[in-house]
Amino acid sequence: xxxxxxxxxxxxxxxxxxxxxxxxxxxxxxxxxxxxxxxxxxxxxxxxxxxxxxxxxxxxxxxxxxxxxxxxxxxxxxxxxxxxxxxxxxxxxxxxxxxxxxxxxxxxxxxxxxxxxxxxxxxxxxxxxxxxxxxxxxxxxxxxxxxxxxxxxxxxxxxxxxxxxxxxxxxxxxxxxxxxxxxxxxxxxxxxxxxxxxxxxxxxxxxxxxxxxxxxxxxxxxxxxxxxxxxxxxxxxxxxxxxxxxxxxxxxxxxxxxxxxxxxxxxxxxxxxxxxxxxxxxxxxxxxxxxxxxxxxxxxxxxxxxxxxxxxxxxxxxxxxxxx
Numbered sequence: 001x002x003x004x005x006x007x008x009x010x011x012x013x014x015x016x017x018x019x020x021x022x023x024x025x026x027x028x029x030x031x032x033x034x035x036x037x038x039x040x041x042x043x044x045x046x047x048x049x050x051x052x053x054x055x056x057x058x059x060x061x062x063x064x065x066x067x068x069x070x071x072x073x074x075x076x077x078x079x080x081x082x083x084x085x086x087x088x089x090x091x092x093x094x095x096x097x098x099x100x101x102x103x104x105x106x107x108x109x110x111x112x113x114x115x116x117x118x119x120x121x122x123x124x125x126x127x128x129x130x131x132x133x134x135x136x137x138x139x140x141x142x143x144x145x146x147x148x149x150x151x152x153x154x155x156x157x158x159x160x161x162x163x164x165x166x167x168x169x170x171x172x173x174x175x176x177x178x179x180x181x182x183x184x185x186x187x188x189x190x191x192x193x194x195x196x197x198x199x200x201x202x203x204x205x206x207x208x209x210x211x212x213x214x215x216x217x218x219x220x221x222x223x224x225x226x227x228x229x230x231x232x233x234x235x236x237x238x239x240x241x242x243x244x245x246x247x248x249x250x251x252x253x254x255x256x257x258x259x260x261x262x263x264x265x266x267x268x269x270x271x272x273x274x275x276x277x278x279x280x281x282x283x284x285x286x287x288x289x290x291x292x293x294x295x296x297x298x299x300x301x302x303x304x305x306x307x308x309x310x311x312x313x314x315x316x317x318x319x320x321x322x323x324x
Contacts (some may be wrong), residue, residue: 002206002308005171010180010313011145012171013245015039015287018145018182020153020167021138023131027122028074029156030082030135031167033182033243033285034143038066041285042252043111044259046266047239048276053080054111055281058252064109065252068095069140070283071112072154072184072241075132082136083112089140113241113281115186117157150320154184154241160270160318161190161224168317170209174305175298181262181309183242185317188277189270194224199319201269201311209312210319224271239279240266240314244306249290254299259284261303265310282310 005012015036022029043055053071057064071086073079087110090096096106118124139153149155150166158165165187171180185191191199198213199205205212244262259282266280267273274280284306294302 003173004206005173005178008171009169010171010182010243010245013178013180013247013287016245017143018147019139019141019143020147021135021142022152022156023135025123026131027120027157028117029153030132030139031072031153031184032086032139032143033070035285035287038068039285039287040065040252040255040291041067041283042255042259043281043283044256044263045281046263046274047278047280050279050281051077051080051114052112052281053083054109057109058111060253060256064097066109067111067285068108069110070243071110071136073112073114073132074117074154074157075130076114076116076118078130079114079132080112081130081132083110085133085136086110086140089137111283115154115158115184115239115241115279117186120157120159122157149317150324155317155321158184158186160185160187163318164321166317166321168313168315168320170309170312170316172305172309174301177246177248177302179302179305179309180245181242181306181313183240183310183313183317185240185314186238187240187270187273188238188275189272190224191270191315191318194222199315200271201315204308204311206312210315238277241281242310242313244282244284244309246286246302247288248286248294248302249288249292250286251291251293254293255284255286257299258303258306262306262310265307266314268307268311269314
């Protein structure tokens with residue numbers, strides 16, 4: 001039986017704050033994940049059409065293994081500007097990697113992933129001033145332990161199949177550790193079992209967090225008709241992006257495995273998933289300072305929980321956006 005943290009949010013993992021901002025006219029938004037201290041981080045990119053920033057810096061042979069913030073944004077390639085602004089603001093506060101003594105500026109490590117919401121009907125006539133730097137600044141100013149889910153932040157303009165997408169978050173307690181997920185759901189695939197209002201991830205639901213709908217007694221699986229594929233025969237894109245967090249002393253190598261296992265949660269919640277038109281990207285971070293690592297058996301348990309959290313957070317974000 002799943003046991004959640006007290007908030008059932010990613011911020012049940014100690015040492016994290018989340019900030020969200022959106023623009024209702026443009027129909028897009030930005031989410032910022034801000035650790036209280038530099039957090040070890042790894043990333044796994046599984047979709048065929050990703051849009052990212054600083055992911056190569058998190059490779060196992062790279063100089064840094066910690067981040068100062070993570071930014072999730074709508075706006076496709078334009079949304080990467082949100083992370084630029086967050087970087088500038090953190091640097092102005094003296095937060096960042098110290099490469100040399102002053103006056104050499106610090107270098108904040110702020111990876112980012114974007115989703116494609118540019119065809120959702122919002123006003124994208126922004127000319128030379130896309131709104132994403134502003135939204136990044138607003139999201140950073142809004143960071144808190146408590147935050148809303150649904151049509152907020154990076155999920156504000158998202159769609160999931162032919163339905164509203166959204167920003168979702170959950171947590172799960174495992175063997176004294178807390179695993180949490182924050183997911184911006186904008187997949188090509190559908191989150192619902194074909195012909196029903198039952199989420200693909202129904203089996204992992206905790207306490208009716210996404211409606212409690214179950215399959216009809218004599219349900220027979222049929223091909224999905226409610227995906228975006230019919231509308232994406234021409235060029236297009238979608239994605240699921242997010243962050244999985246944990247308070248276990250995982251090494252960066254183990255965090256990469258956690259991110260890989262967490263990606264399975266997308267397949268548990270969306271069909272089809274990881275398509276050539278998706279840019280599925282998940283970051284995994286640890287908020288504890290030690291990196292002593294854990295046993296492979298414990299890592300497998302935590303990875304399974306991370307996948308469940310991703311499936312639940314995705315479904316919960318869609319449900320909150322549709323009902324809210």
